[in-house]
Amino acid sequence: MVENDERQMVNAEWQTVDRERRMGLGAYLRRVIERPRGWALSYLLTTGMALGPALLMTLAWAPLTRHPLFSQILATRSVDALSDFVMSGAGNGGGIWGTLALLLAFPIWVLARLIWTWLEGGTLAEYAAGQPLSWRAFAQAGWRWFGAFLTLNLLGAVLVGGVGGAALLLAVFVYMRSPALGWVIAGVGLALAGLIATWTEVARAVALTQNQRGVFQVLGAAARAMVRQALPLAALVGGGLALYGLLYLAHRWLVDLLPLHWWLPTLLIQQAYTIVRLGIRLARQAGQVGLVTALAAWYDTKAIMI
Amino acid sequence: MSNPKSKIQNLKSKIQNLKSKICCLWLALLCCVGLLRAPAPSLGQATVPPPDVASYTIVATYDPQTHMLTGQQTAMYHNHTTVPIPTLVFHLYLNAFRSAETLWLRESDLRLRGYSFDPNAPGWIRIDQIALADGTALTVKPLDDDETLVEVALPQPVAPGASVSVDIAFTAQFPKAFARTGWADGGDFIFGGQWFPKFGVWEEDERHGGAWNAYPFHANSEFYADFGRYDVALTLPQGWVVAATGTAAPTAKANADGTVTHTFSAEHVIDFAWTASPKYREMTRKVEGVDVRVVYYPRQRAMARRALQATAGALPLYHAWFGAYGKSLYPHLTVVIVPPDAGGAGGMEYPTLFTVGALGGMMPACVRMIEVEAVHELGHQWFQSVVATNEAEEPWLDESFTDYATIRAMNALYDGAIVECLGWNFSYLAMHRLQYIMYPDTPMAGAAWDFDSLQYGIATYSKPALALTTVERTVGEAAMQRFLSTYFDRYAFAHPRAEDVRAVMEETLGAEVTTWFFEQLVRGNATLDIRVVTLDEQATLEREGDLCIPTTVRVTRSGRQAPETLAWPCDTPTLTIDGAPRLVEIDPAGAIVLDRDLANNQLRRAPDPAAGAGLAVRWLRFWQDFLWGGAVW
Numbered sequence: 001m002v003e004n005d006e007r008q009m010v011n012a013e014w015q016t017v018d019r020e021r022r023m024g025l026g027a028y029l030r031r032v033i034e035r036p037r038g039w040a041l042s043y044l045l046t047t048g049m050a051l052g053p054a055l056l057m058t059l060a061w062a063p064l065t066r067h068p069l070f071s072q073i074l075a076t077r078s079v080d081a082l083s084d085f086v087m088s089g090a091g092n093g094g095g096i097w098g099t100l101a102l103l104l105a106f107p108i109w110v111l112a113r114l115i116w117t118w119l120e121g122g123t124l125a126e127y128a129a130g131q132p133l134s135w136r137a138f139a140q141a142g143w144r145w146f147g148a149f150l151t152l153n154l155l156g157a158v159l160v161g162g163v164g165g166a167a168l169l170l171a172v173f174v175y176m177r178s179p180a181l182g183w184v185i186a187g188v189g190l191a192l193a194g195l196i197a198t199w200t201e202v203a204r205a206v207a208l209t210q211n212q213r214g215v216f217q218v219l220g221a222a223a224r225a226m227v228r229q230a231l232p233l234a235a236l237v238g239g240g241l242a243l244y245g246l247l248y249l250a251h252r253w254l255v256d257l258l259p260l261h262w263w264l265p266t267l268l269i270q271q272a273y274t275i276v277r278l279g280i281r282l283a284r285q286a287g288q289v290g291l292v293t294a295l296a297a298w299y300d301t302k303a304i305m306i
Numbered sequence: 307m308s309n310p311k312s313k314i315q316n317l318k319s320k321i322q323n324l325k326s327k328i329c330c331l332w333l334a335l336l337c338c339v340g341l342l343r344a345p346a347p348s349l350g351q352a353t354v355p356p357p358d359v360a361s362y363t364i365v366a367t368y369d370p371q372t373h374m375l376t377g378q379q380t381a382m383y384h385n386h387t388t389v390p391i392p393t394l395v396f397h398l399y400l401n402a403f404r405s406a407e408t409l410w411l412r413e414s415d416l417r418l419r420g421y422s423f424d425p426n427a428p429g430w431i432r433i434d435q436i437a438l439a440d441g442t443a444l445t446v447k448p449l450d451d452d453e454t455l456v457e458v459a460l461p462q463p464v465a466p467g468a469s470v471s472v473d474i475a476f477t478a479q480f481p482k483a484f485a486r487t488g489w490a491d492g493g494d495f496i497f498g499g500q501w502f503p504k505f506g507v508w509e510e511d512e513r514h515g516g517a518w519n520a521y522p523f524h525a526n527s528e529f530y531a532d533f534g535r536y537d538v539a540l541t542l543p544q545g546w547v548v549a550a551t552g553t554a555a556p557t558a559k560a561n562a563d564g565t566v567t568h569t570f571s572a573e574h575v576i577d578f579a580w581t582a583s584p585k586y587r588e589m590t591r592k593v594e595g596v597d598v599r600v601v602y603y604p605r606q607r608a609m610a611r612r613a614l615q616a617t618a619g620a621l622p623l624y625h626a627w628f629g630a631y632g633k634s635l636y637p638h639l640t641v642v643i644v645p646p647d648a649g650g651a652g653g654m655e656y657p658t659l660f661t662v663g664a665l666g667g668m669m670p671a672c673v674r675m676i677e678v679e680a681v682h683e684l685g686h687q688w689f690q691s692v693v694a695t696n697e698a699e700e701p702w703l704d705e706s707f708t709d710y711a712t713i714r715a716m717n718a719l720y721d722g723a724i725v726e727c728l729g730w731n732f733s734y735l736a737m738h739r740l741q742y743i744m745y746p747d748t749p750m751a752g753a754a755w756d757f758d759s760l761q762y763g764i765a766t767y768s769k770p771a772l773a774l775t776t777v778e779r780t781v782g783e784a785a786m787q788r789f790l791s792t793y794f795d796r797y798a799f800a801h802p803r804a805e806d807v808r809a810v811m812e813e814t815l816g817a818e819v820t821t822w823f824f825e826q827l828v829r830g831n832a833t834l835d836i837r838v839v840t841l842d843e844q845a846t847l848e849r850e851g852d853l854c855i856p857t858t859v860r861v862t863r864s865g866r867q868a869p870e871t872l873a874w875p876c877d878t879p880t881l882t883i884d885g886a887p888r889l890v891e892i893d894p895a896g897a898i899v900l901d902r903d904l905a906n907n908q909l910r911r912a913p914d915p916a917a918g919a920g921l922a923v924r925w926l927r928f929w930q931d932f933l934w935g936g937a938v939w
């Protein structure tokens with residue numbers, strides 16, 4: 001039980017949004033490294049929760065490594081070997097461990113998303129705050145924003161899934177008649193899905209910086225912010241995605257160089273990839289916090305001038 | 307492989323100095339050489355002398371509004387047998403599409419290769435008039451309900467060594483693009499395949515004497531025809547680009563009514579196909595002395611470039627493996643990229659011309675459907691256009707060599723992969739295996755109409771391609787080379803039968819391979835699964851199925867010792883290996899791609915811990931991605 005004035009103090013801590021200090025975008029991006037708590041926790045969460053099913057699946061499939069063809073599938077990503085293996089009686093399913101992992105997959109995924117949503121509150125609050133937060137303030141921010149962020153996440157998932165799915169179906173249908181138009185529709189659908197995802201992400205930054213938990217007000221403000229800050233936002237999101245792409249290719253290229261048996265270097269490369277990828281995502285969100293903060297400061301000055 | 311290449315280069319430089327007449331002499335010489343080398347000349351051997359057997363002069367006008375063609379044809383047939391020819395038999399292929407009730411459409415259930423027949427846009431062909439050169443009118447008698455095959459009685463038989471010439475006026479209505487022929491793009495595209503009255507093949511054999519080898523048009527069936535000369539004049543509206551079998555006259559003739567007449571001539575060919583569209587663009591490239599021309603729709607430029615690239619890649623390979631394109635008698639090669647709504651006309655071979663686009667529109671570069679289609683259809687220039695087997699009675703003969711060549715060329719050009727996306731790869735060979743293992747006991751021999759469409763695919767494409775690949779990997783590339791080039795050399799411009807292939811195989815590869823290939827795979831229903839059944843203190847290996855292909859077993863006992871290789875003859879159904887081997891691999895070179903199950907050919911005594919760790923690492927990454935909620939955003 002936290003004392004009333006203590007809660008006030010904690011709230012004040014994460015609500016100290018540095019509007020008056022005109023900080024550049026770079027300063028917010030640097031906070032991902034300078035205040036590494038969110039980054040570290042998100043990696044530990046992802047990895048910790050992945051370990052269980054990963055081990056179960058390994059137990060399930062380890063006996064299959066008696067078949068050299070199975071190892072070949074992993075080593076060369078050969079669909080030839082895969083189809084021969086699937087059609088064969090040699091390897092059948094994953095047994096009890098595999099079934100267990102598949103059964104656990106959905107609950108673990110839901111749990112991971114919930115914890116992630118909670119973490120996002122603290123992490124973004126810390127990026128927005130004048131100084132690093134205490135553990136208590138970090139946790140409190142997590143709880144404070146949990147409901148709003150969860151709603152925004154769900155809304156985002158439904159919208160992205162709906163729009164993306166509909167565009168994909170339409171693209172497949174049109175592709176039969178006109179392949180070029182099919183590709184265009186798929187591209188537009190993908191861009192639209194990206195836009196919606198960005199919208200709900202910016203909404204979280206807006207909610208936090210304006211201390212506003214009403215989802216619809218926040219979404220409206222986020223839309224205005226996206227229009228105002230279109231260019232830097234596009235650079236932030238586009239740059240992040242481009243970095244993702246490069247990172248993916250680089251890690252793929254490296255892993256493909258390694259034989260299947262060199263599991264330790266593979267592990268190191270893949271984990272480095274996962275860590276950097278999480279960092280890029282958090283940098284994007286930190287940048288969004290910076291952009292909406294700058295916008296709020298701009299509105300403030302405008303208000304004073306009027 | 308250096309030997310045949312230099313042989314071809316020699317041949318090419320010689321041929322470049324020869325005029326066309328001398329070419330014919332050379333061809334005759336080649337035929338004689340073929341005869342000398344073959345102890346017992348049979349029906350199929352290259353005894354066809356240069357007077358062409360079936361030749362056509364066609365003057366035709368095509369109306370894109372009605373998709374109808376009116377033609378005037380002089381067809382000449384030369385009797386090269388010792389038996390007089392009492393009647394003439396003509397194929398009228400387009401009549402197979404005159405209604406949904408025809409034999410062809412009933413057999414196919416109105417579909418071919420995923421494309422449907424449109425009953426509102428049927429096709430037909432009608433002989434309006436037929437007469438001998440002296441004006442004697444002849445009558446046409448249908449030989450089947452659909453009139454895809456007709457007979458014309460002659461007042462006098464054609465004596466051996468003599469020729470007969472008939473003048474035919476005909477009208478052809480093209481269907482909406484389907485089964486290798488027809489119009490599309492609202493009439494702006496036309497592919498003329500199987501479009502004129504075409505002779506059957508007059509054949510002689512010891513038992514039956516002389517007879518026309520010709521059947522009503524069946525759904526699975528392709529074609530069979532004699533070699534001859536074609537002179538074709540096609541009149542179309544102004545502004546249409548035309549491509550066809552053979553060589554185009556240097557200039558087209560503009561007519562007073564605003565139409566243009568395009569003239570083509572082709573020698574030593576078994577068919578004539580053409581295509582036209584006002585929208586066609588073209589690109590050309592010279593590849594090892596062959597002028598390759600690609601015609602395509604403007605939006606299919608990328609597809610055209612890919613087809614040209616694949617063609618230019620495969621052509622030198624086929625030169626080296628089989629012999630010169632068209633025995634150096636064909637100067638041109640045309641690749642037709644059919645527009646997206648004419649997929650039914652895609653993926654078909656004609657002499658000096660083939661079509662690509664049966665598999666629909668543009669695919670991402672990592673899916674090589676366009677490439678594999680081009681590489682396959684190009685192969686038919688050797689096995690079908692020059693070695694002209696009977697595709698109705700023995701459909702496996704041309705597809706086997708063509709698809710084997712396709713697998714081999716795909717290996718050479720693209721590491722075998724028809725799909726290579728995001729690091730995952732899938733080969734043309736594996737695609738055939740997926741089809742083959744559905745009915746591996748289907749004999750390859752059989753007429754086109756003996757099979758349903760799935761079994762037709764297995765018997766004529768998958769199984770023979772896998773069987774010839776198994777032969778190649780069993781005998782080695784050098785021996786295979788002898789077999790292939792001897793077969794092509796001996797039967798260029800001839801109509802070999804399965805027995806002729808068998809004789810060449812026996813001569814070049816020996817009796818053992820020939821026996822299992824012909825007795826067990828072509829005519830028989832033998833299959834094979836070689837497998838490691840158990841491996842503990844002892845390994846037990848088993849052969850299931852009668853297919854008798856000897857193989858080897860590689861046994862690894864410990865990491866330090868070199869593995870040992872044991873022979874496993876096919877009369878030994880089970881094999882036991884003592885001493886607790888660490889790893890046992892049957893057919894370590896992966897030669898027997900006909901094996902029903904390739905996954906059970908190798909086994910370790912214990913799971914591989916390092917591979918297990920590799921697996922764990924990959925699962926961790928997979929679950930991290932999954933929990934992250936998608937790897938991209």
Ligand SMILES: [Zn+2]
Pocket residue numbers: 682683686705708
């Ligand atoms: Zn073919």
